[in-house]
Amino acid sequence: MTAPAIGARFVAAVPSRRCDSMVSMRRLIAAVALVACSSPEADPAPTRPAGWHVARGFVRDPDGRAVILRGVNVGRKTAPYLDFHGPDDFRRISQTWGMNAVRFLVFWTAIEPTKGVYDRAYLEKVAERMRWARDAGLLVVVDAHQDLFGEPFGGDGAPRWACAEEHYEKYVPRTPWFLGYTDPHLQACVDGFWASTALQDSLAGALVEVAKTLRDNEAVIGFEPMNEPHWGSGAISAFEETKLQPFYERIVPKVRAAAPHWLAFLEPGANRNLGIPTRLQPLPFPNVVYAPHSYDGAAESGDGFNPAAQEVLASNVAALRPEADALGAALWIGEYGGDTSKPGIGAYMDGEYDGTGRVAGGQMYWIDGRDGGYATHEADGSEKPVLLDAIVRPYPMRVAGDPVRWTHDRVGGVFTFVYRPDRSLPAPTEISLPARAFPSPPKVDCGGCTFELEGNRLRITKPAAGEEVTVTVRR
Numbered sequence: 001m002t003a004p005a006i007g008a009r010f011v012a013a014v015p016s017r018r019c020d021s022m023v024s025m026r027r028l029i030a031a032v033a034l035v036a037c038s039s040p041e042a043d044p045a046p047t048r049p050a051g052w053h054v055a056r057g058f059v060r061d062p063d064g065r066a067v068i069l070r071g072v073n074v075g076r077k078t079a080p081y082l083d084f085h086g087p088d089d090f091r092r093i094s095q096t097w098g099m100n101a102v103r104f105l106v107f108w109t110a111i112e113p114t115k116g117v118y119d120r121a122y123l124e125k126v127a128e129r130m131r132w133a134r135d136a137g138l139l140v141v142v143d144a145h146q147d148l149f150g151e152p153f154g155g156d157g158a159p160r161w162a163c164a165e166e167h168y169e170k171y172v173p174r175t176p177w178f179l180g181y182t183d184p185h186l187q188a189c190v191d192g193f194w195a196s197t198a199l200q201d202s203l204a205g206a207l208v209e210v211a212k213t214l215r216d217n218e219a220v221i222g223f224e225p226m227n228e229p230h231w232g233s234g235a236i237s238a239f240e241e242t243k244l245q246p247f248y249e250r251i252v253p254k255v256r257a258a259a260p261h262w263l264a265f266l267e268p269g270a271n272r273n274l275g276i277p278t279r280l281q282p283l284p285f286p287n288v289v290y291a292p293h294s295y296d297g298a299a300e301s302g303d304g305f306n307p308a309a310q311e312v313l314a315s316n317v318a319a320l321r322p323e324a325d326a327l328g329a330a331l332w333i334g335e336y337g338g339d340t341s342k343p344g345i346g347a348y349m350d351g352e353y354d355g356t357g358r359v360a361g362g363q364m365y366w367i368d369g370r371d372g373g374y375a376t377h378e379a380d381g382s383e384k385p386v387l388l389d390a391i392v393r394p395y396p397m398r399v400a401g402d403p404v405r406w407t408h409d410r411v412g413g414v415f416t417f418v419y420r421p422d423r424s425l426p427a428p429t430e431i432s433l434p435a436r437a438f439p440s441p442p443k444v445d446c447g448g449c450t451f452e453l454e455g456n457r458l459r460i461t462k463p464a465a466g467e468e469v470t471v472t473v474r475r
Contacts, residue, residue, distance in 0.1 A: 050062065051261045052221045052222070052261060052263055052287075053263075053286070053287050054263065054286065054287045054288060054289060054328075054329060054330045056402060057321075057324065057325060057329075057330060057331070057402075058330050058360075058399075058402065058403065059221075059263065059289060059330045059332070059362070061398060061427075063398075063400075063425060063426075063427040064400075064422070064425050064427075065398040065399055065400050065401075065425060065427055065429070066360075066396075066398070066399040066401070066402060066403055067100075067139075067397070067398050067399075068100075068360065068361075068362050068395055068396050068397060068398075068399070068403065069100065069101040069139060069141070069332055069362035069364070070099055070100060070101060070362055070363060070364070070395050070397075070432075071093060071099040071100060071101035071102050071103070071138070071364050071365070072093060072099065072102060072103070072364060072365045072366075072367065072368040072376065073102070073103045073104075073105065073143075073334075073335060073364055073365065073366045073367040073368065074102045074103070074104050074105065074129075074367070074368055075104060075105025075106075075143075075145065075367070076105075077105070077107070077145070077147070077155075077156040078151070078156070079110075080110075080122075080125075081105075081106075081107050081110040081122065082125055082126075082129070083368075083369065084370060085129065085132070085368075086132065087132045087135065087136070089368075090102075090129075090132045090133050090135075090136035090138055091136045093136070093138060093368065094136045094137045094138050095136070095137075095455075095456075096434070096435070097388075097392045097434055097436070098392065098394075098432035098433065098434030098435075098456045098457075099138075099392075099432070100137070100138060100139055100397050100432070101138060101139040101140065101141065101362070101364065102133060102138055102139075102140055102141075102364075102368075103140075103141050103143050103224075103334055103335075103364045104126075104129070104130070104133070104140050104141070104142050104143065105143050105145040105227075106126060106142055106143065106144060106145065106210055107144070107145055107146075107156055107157060108144060108146070108157055108158050108159055108162075108202075108203055108206050109150060109151060109156070109157065109158060109159040109160070110122050111123065111206040111207075111209060111210065112159055112202065112205070112206045112209075113159055114159075114161070115159070115161050115202070118206070118209045123209060123210065123213045124213075126210070126213065126214070127213050127214060127217070130214055130217045130219060130220055131217065133219050134217055134218065134219035138219060139219055139220075139221050140217075140219050140220045140221065141220075141221065141222050141223065141224060141263075141265050141332075141334075141364075142210060142214065142220060142222070142223045142224065143223075143224040143227055143265075143334065144157075144203070144206075144207055144223070144224060144225055144226055144227065145157060145227040146158060146226060146227050146228070147177075147227070147228065148177065148178075148180045148181065148186060149162075149163070149186055149189045149190055149193075149230075150162065150163070150189070152168035152171070153168065153171055153173075153180055153183075153186050153189075154173055154177065154180065155177075155180070157227075158189070158193070158203075162189070162192075162193065162199055162202070163188070163189035163192060163193075164188075164189075166185075167185035167186070167188050167189050168185070170185045171183055171185045171186055176301075176302070181230055181232075184233070187232045187233040188232075188233075190230055190231075190232030190233075191232040191233055191234065194232060194234070194243045194247070197250075200247060200250060200251065201250075201254075203225075203226075203251070204250070204251045204254040204255065205254075207223065207225065207251070207254075207255045208254060208255055208257070208258045210223070211223070211255050211258035211259035211262065212258050212259075214259070215258060215259040215261075215262070220262070221262065221263055222262045222263030222264065222265050222289065223255060223259075223262050223263075223264065223265065224265040224266070224267065224291060224334065225247070225248065225251050225252065225255070225264075225266070226247075226267065227267065227334075228267065228270040228273070228293065229244050229247075229267060229268075229269050229270060230269070230270045231243070231269060231270075231271065236269070236271045236276065237279075239269050239271065240268060240269045240271075240278060240279045240280050241279055241281075244268075244269055244280070245280055245281060245283075248264075248266055248280075248283060249283065249284060252264045252266075252283070252285060253285065256285075263287045263288070263289055264283070264285070264287060264288050264289065265289045265291040265332060265334065266280070266283070266288055266289070266290065266291055266329075267291045267292060267293070267334065268280055268290075268292050268323075272292050272293070273293055273295060274297075275297075275316070277323060278290075278292070278323050280327060281327075282326075282327050282328050283327070288327060288328065288329040288330075289329055289330045289331075289332045290320070290323060290324035290327050290329040290330065290331055290332070291332050291333070291334045292320055292323070292333060292334070293333060293334055293335040293336065294313075294316070294317050294320070294333050294335070294336040294352060294355070294363070295335075295336065295337070295338075296309065296313050296338075296348060296351075299338055299339070299342065299344070299348055302339075302342070303342065304339070304342030304343035304344045304345075305338060305342070305343070305344030305345065305347055305348035305351075306344060307344055307347035309351070310347050310348075310350060310351040310354070311351070313348070313351035313352065313355060314351045314352075314354040314355035314358065315355065316355065317333070317351070317352060317354075317355025317356055317358075317359075317361075318355045318356075318358045318359045320333070320359070320361065321359035321360075321361060324361075330362075331359065331360075331361035331362065332361060332362040332363070332364075333352075333356060333361060333362065333363040333364065334364055335364060335365075335366040336349075336352045336363055336364070336365060336366065337365050337366035337367065337374045338374065338387075339373050339374055340372075340373070340374070340375075340384050340386060340387045341372065341373065345386055345387060345390065346386060346389070346390045348390075349387070349390035349391050350390060350410070353390070353391075353393055353408065354407070357395075357405055357406040357407055357408070358405055359405070360396075360403035360404060360405060360406070365391050376388060376391075388436065389410070389436065390410070392434050392436040392437065393408050393410075393434070393437055394406075394408055394415040394431065394432055394433050394434065394437050394438070394473065395431070395432055396417055396419065396429065396430070396431050396432075397430045397431060397432050397457075398427070398428075398429065398430045399419050399429050399430075400421060400422055400423075400425040400427055400428060400429045400460075400463070401419050401420045401421040401422040401425070401429070401463075402419060402420045402422070403417075403418075403419045404418040404419055404420060404468065405417075405418050406418070408437070410437070412475075413437070413438070413474060413475025414472065414473070414474050414475070415431075415433070415437070415472070415473040415474075416470065416471070416472050416473075417431060417470070417471045417472075417473075418468060418469070418470050418471075419468070419469060419471075420467060420468050420469075421463035421469055423463070428459040428460055428461045429459070429460040429463065430457055430458070430459050430460075431457070431458040431459075431460070431471065431473070432456060432457060433453075433456050433457065433458055433473060434456050435456055437475070438456075438473070438475055439475075440475070441453065442458075442473045442474060442475060443473070443474040443475075444458060444471070444472070444473050445471070445472045445473075445474075446460060446463075446464055446469070446470075446471045446472070447464035447465075447466070447469055447470060447471075448464045448465065449462055449463050449464045449469070449471070450462035458471075458473065
């Protein structure tokens with residue numbers, strides 16, 4: 001892939017005037033081929049790609065608008081692998097919080113608990129939830145989640161049969177949990193996966209079953225083949241080039257054979273979480289979304305977030321955009337989040353929001369749950385205001401043009417959005433203004449644009465004049 005735009009189709013112009021009848025048939029054929037005996041016709045404009053696609057650094061909807069995917073992760077890492085979410089919960093994400101997407105976790109072990117046997121009951125339950133998401137107006141990215149290879153190591157992801165029992169029996173858990181990756185027995189299972197095309201094809205086969213199950217649901221726009229890919233015992237420096245890149249090049253076409261319209265959301269190696277820039281190269285297929293995660297290392301160590309580090313965090317988030325650009329991809333942060341029981345959670349989430357707004361990226365909070373820690377709700381189901389006030393924020397949902405940047409002052413109640421309008425697109429630019437941020441009808445200044453307010457949504461039907469325009473919304 002050399003550029004994010006998918007190949008535009010051009011219709012060859014055929015001369016409409018008949019050549020002189022005295023011209024021989026041979027010369028007529030040559031004349032038609034060279035368009036020599038007729039007036040040249042102007043090339044028709046290239047047609048827009050049908051369906052969801054990636055172009056000019058953004059996910060685009062079928063209307064050609066840039067779509068900022070902003071929402072939450074949804075899922076449960078242990079059996080039955082489905083969280084509490086019902087139709088009302090999906091509507092809450094969309095209508096109350098003003099978000100437009102979920103990253104929905106699925107698990108290889110849940111799909112294929114026995115080698116070669118797919119759990120149709122689980123897949124149907126996933127399909128049911130995708131129907132609820134669709135009915136709530138949400139878009140969905142399906143994430144093949146894994147942590148610590150699989151459940152026998154205290155994680156999730158691969159089925160038990162994907163590695164030898166002796167490695168599970170000899171494993172010694174570590175604290176914090178991610179230090180489990182240093183155990184040689186867990187590493188042996190990870191190494192075995194990367195060395196085995198058969199195991200990789202089994203994972204691909206499981207995702208193909210997911211694709212067959214969900215491909216007709218228009219809410220599902222793409223898939224993520226693996227969460228936080230790890231290098232095992234191999235060299236970090238060579239992991240993406242020698243293992244992860246070939247894996248993506250094998251698995252994405254297999255899944256797209258079942259769901260050709262799905263976007264590919266591809267994470268760098270988990271080493272990106274350590275601050276090491278990705279070494280992934282442009283992929284040999286279109287419609288790729290670069291899908292890193294963003295966490296602050298100091299906060300993740302358990303001491304909470306230092307507000308003095310907010311600018312550094314925002315700059316680190318913004319630095320992900322050049323990596324996406326180098327891949328010819330859109331930018332979407334598949335996970336960000338923080339432990340609400342630790343200090344500094346508001347400043348932590350502000351830094352994540354600010355950094356993403358600087359480079360117009362999407363982001364998904366980890367996680368919409370009810371178990372304390374990183375969850376949006378307490379165990380009793382009550383909301384966590386300190387967290388939700390920081391993540392339920394205004395943002396551009398669909399942009400008829402190219403987003404440039406946005407900011408939101410939570411204290412002053414001012415949201416500013418800058419974009420370059422594409423006036424050839426008839427669909428409106430839509431901005432989410434959740435009631436949590438704008439409890440009263442907001443004041444809109446868009447430089448003379450034509451707009452309408454409906455619920456928690458601002459629609460700009462005719463942008464102001466200028467190559468770059470600014471929309472300001474005040475509480």
